[in-house]
Amino acid sequence: MDIATYKHDVWGTEVLRGVSWDLLWLVIVAAFFAIVLHGIYEARQERGAPPSSEGERVQRHQKIDRIFHWIMAFSMFALLITGILPILGVNFAWLSLHWMAGLLLTAIVLAHILRSIFVKDLSSVAISAADIREGLDDSKKPGKYSVAQKGLHAVVALVTLVVIITGLVMFAMIDTPWWDRTNSLSESTLGWTFFLHGLSTLALVGLISLHVYFALRPEKLFYLRSMFGGWISKDELSANHDPERWAPDETS
Amino acid sequence: MASFDVMPDVQLYQPAELEDALNLADQLGDKGWILGGGQDTYGWLKDRAKHPQAMIDLTGIEALRGVRETSDGIEIGATTTLREVIRDERIKRDYSLLISAADVVASPQIRNVGTLGGNLTQDTRCWYYRRGLDCYRAGGNICYANSTESMNREHCVFGASRCVAVSPSDTAIALTALDAKMVIQSMDGQRVVTADDFFVGPDTHITSMTSLGRREILTAIRIPSKWAGKKFYFEKVADRNVWDFALVSIAAAMSIDGDAIADSRFVLGGVACTPHRLRNVERAARGKSLSEESAAALASLASEGAQPLKYNHYKLPLMENLVRRATRA
Numbered sequence: 129m130d131i132a133t134y135k136h137d138v139w140g141t142e143v144l145r146g147v148s149w150d151l152l153w154l155v156i157v158a159a160f161f162a163i164v165l166h167g168i169y170e171a172r173q174e175r176g177a178p179p180s181s182e183g184e185r186v187q188r189h190q191k192i193d194r195i196f197h198w199i200m201a202f203s204m205f206a207l208l209i210t211g212i213l214p215i216l217g218v219n220f221a222w223l224s225l226h227w228m229a230g231l232l233l234t235a236i237v238l239a240h241i242l243r244s245i246f247v248k249d250l251s252s253v254a255i256s257a258a259d260i261r262e263g264l265d266d267s268k269k270p271g272k273y274s275v276a277q278k279g280l281h282a283v284v285a286l287v288t289l290v291v292i293i294t295g296l297v298m299f300a301m302i303d304t305p306w307w308d309r310t311n312s313l314s315e316s317t318l319g320w321t322f323f324l325h326g327l328s329t330l331a332l333v334g335l336i337s338l339h340v341y342f343a344l345r346p347e348k349l350f351y352l353r354s355m356f357g358g359w360i361s362k363d364e365l366s367a368n369h370d371p372e373r374w375a376p377d378e379t380s
Numbered sequence: 381m382a383s384f385d386v387m388p389d390v391q392l393y394q395p396a397e398l399e400d401a402l403n404l405a406d407q408l409g410d411k412g413w414i415l416g417g418g419q420d421t422y423g424w425l426k427d428r429a430k431h432p433q434a435m436i437d438l439t440g441i442e443a444l445r446g447v448r449e450t451s452d453g454i455e456i457g458a459t460t461t462l463r464e465v466i467r468d469e470r471i472k473r474d475y476s477l478l479i480s481a482a483d484v485v486a487s488p489q490i491r492n493v494g495t496l497g498g499n500l501t502q503d504t505r506c507w508y509y510r511r512g513l514d515c516y517r518a519g520g521n522i523c524y525a526n527s528t529e530s531m532n533r534e535h536c537v538f539g540a541s542r543c544v545a546v547s548p549s550d551t552a553i554a555l556t557a558l559d560a561k562m563v564i565q566s567m568d569g570q571r572v573v574t575a576d577d578f579f580v581g582p583d584t585h586i587t588s589m590t591s592l593g594r595r596e597i598l599t600a601i602r603i604p605s606k607w608a609g610k611k612f613y614f615e616k617v618a619d620r621n622v623w624d625f626a627l628v629s630i631a632a633a634m635s636i637d638g639d640a641i642a643d644s645r646f647v648l649g650g651v652a653c654t655p656h657r658l659r660n661v662e663r664a665a666r667g668k669s670l671s672e673e674s675a676a677a678l679a680s681l682a683s684e685g686a687q688p689l690k691y692n693h694y695k696l697p698l699m700e701n702l703v704r705r706a707t708r709a
């Protein structure tokens with residue numbers, strides 16, 4: 129199975145064309161087995177009664193962050209669907225939908241980055257040595273985010289930035305309502321752009337599969353609920369987080 | 381790129397029954413190549429720009445040949461040659477638009493062996509693509525025909541989406557104007573699609589000009605009686621009178637009530653990757669008489685929305701003039 133595909137440019141030189149989409153099946157199978165294995169592992173764990181969602185509530189996500197999250201999710205799924213279905217042989221006019229969703233993702237990620245830097249506490253998603261120690265010690269509870277959540281966020285952020293940057297380069301290479309394409313990149317550079325865009329897309333397929341799986345795990349469903357309603361109960365807070373490291377505001 | 385006088389080593393299947401051909405197409409998938417008259421195929425193969433492992437020659441299947449009457453019009457077998465189409469009395473009587481189109485395809489020699497199905501499903505003639513370059517249409521990531529240095533005099537002015545190639549088929553625009561339907565068969569059964577849905581642009585499928593799947597075979601073309609005996613107009617403008625592809629062509633079918641156009645189809649060739657229906661002209665033509673005045677009004681609509689490339693602006697007045705000529709008294 130190849131990682132990349134190659135072609136001959138107009139001068140007859142072999143250059144990169146893009147990623148080999150055979151890898152898509154590898155990613156899907158790998159994500160499937162990772163999910164199944166984790167599911168089996170979790171099923172064998174003994175758990176006490178889950179914390180109650182009743183009683184006093186604390187705020188986990190502000191409304192603006194929830195809106196950002198769901199717009200990101202919508203645009204990401206729109207991009208994956210419009211980008212991958214044609215590769216799988218489902219033919220439709222996908223390109224305009226794809227770049228529109230791409231622009232939406234770019235705008236919302238940019239807004240999220242600016243808000244994270246200037247309004248929110250960026251350190252809440254930074255991975256520290258304490259986070260790594262906490263990840264290795266079952267007796268320690270995390271702050272707002274576990275090391276696994278921070279790790280997944282960091283990888284998704286990196287891959288998303290790669291897919292956005294390469295996507296914007298590719299966007300400049302097609303006709304849009306604002307400009308005519310230029311064909312200004314060398315075929316080799318274009319090949320690398322397509323390759324990185326495809327590779328990051330494949331990574332996102334795997335990462336988003338895991339993200340959706342963890343969001344739907346029974347013991348994690350309160351996080352998904354908080355992404356809709358914004359809150360978790362105090363019981364859920366104390367069962368899953370260290371109040372010394374995360375002391376959220378109470379909410380109604 | 382090398383060009384050869386001889387064919388490459390390709391396995392040739394010559395089934396006598398459609399069932400066998402469908403079986404072969406199903407088994408071979410991407411490795412197979414459906415062969416009609418071969419007038420598009422042999423160029424690809426001799427240029428070594430396409431590399432099928434096997435060809436399925438349909439011309440020995442009797443069920444795919446000839447013209448049959450149906451309860452609502454006629455059905456033409458996909459491997460009926462263009463010469464047979466031109467000589468058919470029923471087509472001549474009711475659907476002379478198709479005769480006009482088939483009669484200007486390439487040359488007499490090619491019309492003698494070229495089939496209607498092959499003419500409809502032939503690949504584009506973009507020379508960058510035919511040359512074997514790895515462009516978008518060949519599965520690559522670039523269009524060589526649309527840059528500042530590109531020679532794109534014969535490319536599209538409508539419907540570009542990365543690829544700017546045009547459909548080379550003369551009969552496609554006539555059959556689109558006649559509201560024809562394509563009968564497509566595979567091992568999964570039969571499906572019938574309108575000409576509008578049969579031809580696909582690069583926005584939908586950049587490596588194919590039709591909605592035919594790799595395991596499917598176009599078996600027949602059905603022309604409904606709706607346009608039988610109506611007023612038709614066909615004109616093809618090319619650099620040469622014979623053995624050339626259209627720069628711009630037009631096929632028009634008009635239903636005349638009194639002296640006014642009650643309903644119409646105006647379809648252009650050579651301007652888009654698919655037969656390009658002028659729906660705005662069709663709407664505006666309703667109720668108009670065939671006159672110089674209305675012809676001028678309709679002609680002005682023909683190039684609406686066109687986006688010419690560097691060297692094909694000339695197609696805009698050409699389209700307008702063809703619509704004008706089609707709608708004169």
